[in-house]
Amino acid sequence: MKSAAKKIPAYAGVCSARDAQRTGFGVEEAARRLRRFAYVAQRLAFLATAHLNATPEWEVKQALSLHAWLDAEHATMLRKRVPELRVPEAALNHAPDDFLERALEEAVHSEGTVELLTAIYGVIRPELVSAIDHYLGETNPIADHPSCRALKLIRAEQREMLEWGEAALGAVLAEGVARARSGAWAEHLRAYLGAAGGIGGALLKGGTALPQPRSAQPLQLDFKPRRDQRFHGIFDQSIPADVIYADESRPIEERNLALLFKRLREMDVPEAIAGILAQMPGKPWNFYHDMLRQLWDEARHSLLGEVALEARGIDWTRLPVNVTFSYKLAKFCTPLERHILLFAIEQSLMGAQRGKRWEHSIARDSGDKLSTTFHDFDWADEVLHAAIGKRHLKQLFNGDFNEAFRQADALARRIAERLEHEPMPQDAPLADWWERFAEQALGRKVERAPESDVKQWSPVTQASA
C-alpha cells in the first residue's frame, strides 16, 4: 500500500520537488509585481478602446474588441489577488509607478494602425508575457499558488493575443516606410518602459535621457468611426434591413437575411461603447470590466453576421456597413447620454413581442440553422447586456428606470432635431443594393426594399445592439 501511495503524484500535481523547494520571493514583492501587471492589463484595454473608432481596418477592430475584454478579465483576476497579499484594495485605483504610467501614456499617443499595433503587440504585450514568465519562474509555486494559477491562465490568453498581433503587425509592415515608423516607435516606447524598470519593475531603472514625450501634448483622440478602403456607403441611411426583418408580409428567408445584415452592422455598437468608455474616466473598475464584455459581445455579433454571410458566398464588405449610429451619438450626445440611449435600446430588446426572442424565432422559422444558433446566443448575450445596463444606471436614476426611458426618448428627439440642421455626411448612394444582395443570397428576385424614414430616427428602430 505504501509503495502504491508513493507512485501517486505529490503536491497535488502542482510542481516538482525541486520547484516546491524554491525560496522564491515574499508577499510584498508578489503584490508589487501583480499590481503592475494589473495596471498594464487595464491600460492595454483602454489603449484599445481609445483607438478602436479611428482604426479603419475591420479585422483590427475585431481583435481590439476581443483583446480589450481579455485584458479586462486579466486585470480583474489580478485585482482580486492583490488585496489577498496585504495590499489595500484602494491601491489598485492608482498607477503603481509614475514611470510606468508615463510609458503607457506615451503608448496612448500612438498615431495610426502601424504605431498602435507596434505599441500593443510589438512592445507592451511581449514585455508583459516576459514579465509573467519571470514571475512564474521565480516565485514559490505552492506558497504563491493562487497567483501562479491566475498568471498561467492569463499567460495562455496573452500568448494567443500576441500570436494574432505578430501576424497582423507582419501584414501592415510589408512596406519599408511602415517598418521604419514601427521601429522608431518601438524604440521610443522601450526607452520609456526601460525608465520604469520594465513591466515587472525588476530591471534596473534606466538613467539615460528619454526622447521628447508625445504625452507633453494633450491627447487628441478621434471618435469618428472609420472603415477601411474596402467599404462603401458608411453613411448610407436607407438601411432597409430594419424595415425588412420586421415586415411580416415579406418571405421569412428575406427577413432572416435582413437580420444577418443587422448583425454584421453591429460593429457600430462597439464604436459607440468605445467612445463612452474613453470619455468617462474615473469610474469604478467593474463598470469598465462589464462594458468591455458588452463591447466584445457586440463586435462578436457583427462577426456572427460576417460568418453567416460568408457561408452564403456573400462579399459582405460590399454592403453599406454604416457608422451612423455611433456617429450620431458621438456628435450630439455626452458620454453619459450615449450610455442612457444604449441602455434604452438594450431594454427594448427584452420584450417578447419585438425583441430578441422574436429575432430568434425569425431565424428558426426561416430554416437557417446557422442563423438560428447565432441568434440563440445573441439573445442570451443581450439579456446580459440589459442586466449590465440596469446595474450601472440604477444609482443614477434611483432605481426609476422609467425616467431613463423618458430621457432616452428626449435624447432621440434631440438628435433628430440636430440632424435637421447638421446633417450627416452623404455617400454616393448604393442604389438597389438590397435587391442585388438578397438575390445573390437567396437565389431569387425580391421586391424593391422600402426605405426607412431617417427623420423618424429612434434609438430603437435604427440601431442594433
Ligand SMILES: [Fe+2]
Ligand atoms: Fe447588446
Ligand SMILES: [Fe+2]
Ligand atoms: Fe448585439
